[in-house]
Amino acid sequence: MTVWQAIVLGAMQGLTEFLPVSSSGHLVIVQDLLGLVFAGLTFEIVVHGGTLVAVFVVFGPKAVALIRGTWCWLGQGRRATPHDVESARVLLLLGLATIPGALVGLTLRHWVENLFSLPIYSAWGLLLTGGLLFSARDLGYSGQTMRGMTLWTALCIGVLQALAIAPGVSRSGSTITAGLWLGLSRKAAAEFSFLLSIPAIIGALLMDLLALGARPAAIGADALVAGAVTAALFGYIAIRLLLRFLHVGRYHQFGYYVWTVGFLVLLSQVG
Numbered sequence: 001m002t003v004w005q006a007i008v009l010g011a012m013q014g015l016t017e018f019l020p021v022s023s024s025g026h027l028v029i030v031q032d033l034l035g036l037v038f039a040g041l042t043f044e045i046v047v048h049g050g051t052l053v054a055v056f057v058v059f060g061p062k063a064v065a066l067i068r069g070t071w072c073w074l075g076q077g078r079r080a081t082p083h084d085v086e087s088a089r090v091l092l093l094l095g096l097a098t099i100p101g102a103l104v105g106l107t108l109r110h111w112v113e114n115l116f117s118l119p120i121y122s123a124w125g126l127l128l129t130g131g132l133l134f135s136a137r138d139l140g141y142s143g144q145t146m147r148g149m150t151l152w153t154a155l156c157i158g159v160l161q162a163l164a165i166a167p168g169v170s171r172s173g174s175t176i177t178a179g180l181w182l183g184l185s186r187k188a189a190a191e192f193s194f195l196l197s198i199p200a201i202i203g204a205l206l207m208d209l210l211a212l213g214a215r216p217a218a219i220g221a222d223a224l225v226a227g228a229v230t231a232a233l234f235g236y237i238a239i240r241l242l243l244r245f246l247h248v249g250r251y252h253q254f255g256y257y258v259w260t261v262g263f264l265v266l267l268s269q270v271g
Contacts, residue, residue, distance in 0.1 A: 001043065001219050003226045010227035013047045014054065014234030018197070019242055020173030020254045021261075022129055025122035028167050029265055045208045046224045047231040052201045054235030059194050066091050066195075090146055094192075097158035098199045104162040105203065116167050120269045125168015126262035132170075133255035136177045140186035141249070149192070153182045161196065168262070171200065172242065173254070186246045194239065 001009075012030065016023035056063070069087025073080040080088075104112075115121040160178040164171035172193055179189030245251050 001223050003220075003223050006043070006219075006223035006227035007230045009043075010047050010050065010230030011234045013227075014051055014231040014236075015238045017051045017201075017231075017235055018055070018172055018194070018238040020129065020133055020170040020176065020251070021258050022122070022126060022164075022168050022170040022173070024116070024166075025126050025129075025168035025170075025261075028116050028122040029119050029261070043219055043224065043227055045205060046228040048201055048205050048208065050228040050231030051235040052198070052205070053232040054239060055194055055197055055201070057232075057236055058239050059191070059198075062191070063195060063198060066094075086147060090149075093146075093149055093151065093154035094196055094199070096151060097154040097161065097192075097196055098203075100155070100158040100162040101165065101200060102203060104165050105207070108165075109207075112165050118269075119265050121166070122168035123262045123265035123269070125166050126258040126265070127168075129168065129170045129173050130255035130259040130262065132173055132177045133252045133258070136180040137252040139180040140184065140189060140246070143180070143183050143185035143188065145185060145188045146192055149184065149188075153179070153184070154192075156182060157192065157196070161200065170258070171197065176246070176251070186251070190243055190246050 009027075009030075012026055013023055015021075016026045066087045069084040070091045073084040073088040157175050157178045160174040161171055163169055164174045175193040175196060176189045179192055180186065184192070242251070245253070
């Protein structure tokens with residue numbers, strides 16, 4: 001892999017990781033159409049690390065505040081402030097929402113990986129993603145904050161995140177849409193989705209690291225650095241862009257894009 005290929009793939013990973021267009025689906029399609037491939041697990045690890053940096057830049061202060069508040073609640077018990085109690089509650093909801101995806105990833109990973117072998121699976125996933133985005137078109141103008149979330153809401157969002165393990169199904173699109181379906185405001189749905197991406201990305205990193213073992217990297221250090229930095233930069237841009245689209249009520253318009261790509265891929269497979 002050249003540095004320029006690493007930059008292209010890092011940019012694509014950063015953008016599609018957080019925009020509701022499915023990073024996995026785009027990777028399968030690009031690999032098939034352009035012949036650009038990941039140079040093994042090492043590159044996957046560094047670009048996942050780059051996207052993790054991006055989400056920490058935007059939502060790190062919120063995540064740290066939740067952890068700090070939960071720590072204070074554990075230490076002070078009944079004397080904890082209402083803010084500490086709320087932090088512990090939100091952290092519990094995030095943990096609950098992480099469980100379905102973790103279970104699917106651990107038990108069905110090898111079966112799901114078979115779906116990545118043909119672009120047509122990604123195409124169908126993209127079409128489903130478009131439907132999810134448009135289903136939330138008129139939702140979220142007013143709604144609950146995370147303070148009003150229930151265990152059931154968190155679990156349902158987690159189930160939709162587990163669905164996004166399949167190629168072509170967007171994780172951010174699934175989780176934000178689920179939050180909007182269940183009565184969250186756009187801001188709350190987006191915030192919960194991005195906070196939920198932190199354990200999801202860390203889990204993917206850990207699984208890749210375990211699979212990598214002691215095998216040496218099959219790619220140069222310059223390409224690794226280029227991929228990581230590009231993934232972080234474009235991941236940050238993607239987060240800000242999606243938040244803007246949600247704020248102005250244009251979140252569903254990403255559906256036009258994923259439907260177009262999905263139909264084009266289906267046509268290419270038929271031809």
